[in-house]
Amino acid sequence: MPVLLFLLFESIAVALWLTKNNIFYLFNFSYIGLSLSLGVLLFMRRYRHARRVVQLLVGLYMLLYLGLICRENMQIEGFWYYLFTGVFEAATIHYAVAKIFGPLIFGRGWCGYACWTAMVLDFLPYKTPAGPRKPIGWLRYVTFAASLVFVAALFLAHVGNIERIMFWAFVGGNVLYYAVGIALAVVCKDNRAFCKYLCPVTVLLKPMSYFSLVRITCNKEKCISCGKCKRVCPMDVDMTDNSRRRQNGTECILCLECVKHCPKNAL
Ligand code: SF4
Numbered sequence: 282m283p284v285l286l287f288l289l290f291e292s293i294a295v296a297l298w299l300t301k302n303n304i305f306y307l308f309n310f311s312y313i314g315l316s317l318s319l320g321v322l323l324f325m326r327r328y329r330h331a332r333r334v335v336q337l338l339v340g341l342y343m344l345l346y347l348g349l350i351c352r353e354n355m356q357i358e359g360f361w362y363y364l365f366t367g368v369f370e371a372a373t374i375h376y377a378v379a380k381i382f383g384p385l386i387f388g389r390g391w392c393g394y395a396c397w398t399a400m401v402l403d404f405l406p407y408k409t410p411a412g413p414r415k416p417i418g419w420l421r422y423v424t425f426a427a428s429l430v431f432v433a434a435l436f437l438a439h440v441g442n443i444e445r446i447m448f449w450a451f452v453g454g455n456v457l458y459y460a461v462g463i464a465l466a467v468v469c470k471d472n473r474a475f476c477k478y479l480c481p482v483t484v485l486l487k488p489m490s491y492f493s494l495v496r497i498t499c500n501k502e503k504c505i506s507c508g509k510c511k512r513v514c515p516m517d518v519d520m521t522d523n524s525r526r527r528q529n530g531t532e533c534i535l536c537l538e539c540v541k542h543c544p545k546n547a548l
Pocket residue numbers: 391392393396397398399475476477480481482483
């Protein structure tokens with residue numbers, strides 16, 4: 282698994298390096314591939330913080346190096362910005378790989394192992410949700426539309442120096458995400474409340490991850506229906522149902538908590 286994962290990312294790294302003639306892509310995707318492979322290896326060695334190690338390695342790299350030092354807006358408004366300018370660089374490539382086409386292979390692995398917003402939220406103490414989901418998931422469409430309107434308005438108003446605005450939108454957007462995400466987690470007693478109700482990226486992630494190649498499945502012959510897996514799931518997924526239409530199936534972040542806690546190795 283670690284080798285296959287590394288090779289997958291390395292092939293993306295080499296393909297982008299050669300097609301874009303930019304060695305940054307070789308470095309970038311090799312680093313991410315190595316971090317993910319290390320995480321899988323640590324998980325196979327039963328290191329309990331394996332996922333958190335990857336989350337910090339990738340999340341900090343993207344937030345501090347790509348976002349603050351290289352001044353690339355990797356938030357959704359950055360995606361719209363590069364899309365409107367017709368530039369297939371940084372944020373558009375990031376979205377294509379991690380959030381649009383990648384989920385066809387690794388589902389919402391991004392959310393479990395790389396997102397810098399969740400990297401902070403996962404430090405909070407509400408690892409499993411205290412209550413049932415609230416019927417406010419529609420809010421994600423509001424934030425999604427707001428990001429699009431914001432960038433479209435900048436273009437329509439012919440605002441100058443949008444690059445600079447994008448950088449400060451990245452800084453301000455992250456501060457806002459952290460503040461709202463932490464407040465929501467405390468109110469809902471659920472670290473992942475922001476992911477469930479507000480994150481605009483899920484508008485892209487959810488439909489694509491429906492078809493994910495990598496997914497949790499249950500061996501019905503081994504399962505004794507003890508329910509431990511569902512109790513530890515941060516995303517309220519019914520992982521004992523093998524159909525693609527299972528409850529909250531497109532919410533799985535591949536954190537493997539259910540797998541770790543199953544007493545029968547049925548997952
Ligand atoms: S749902 Fe959004 S905030 Fe949550 S981990 Fe995924 S991308 Fe990050």
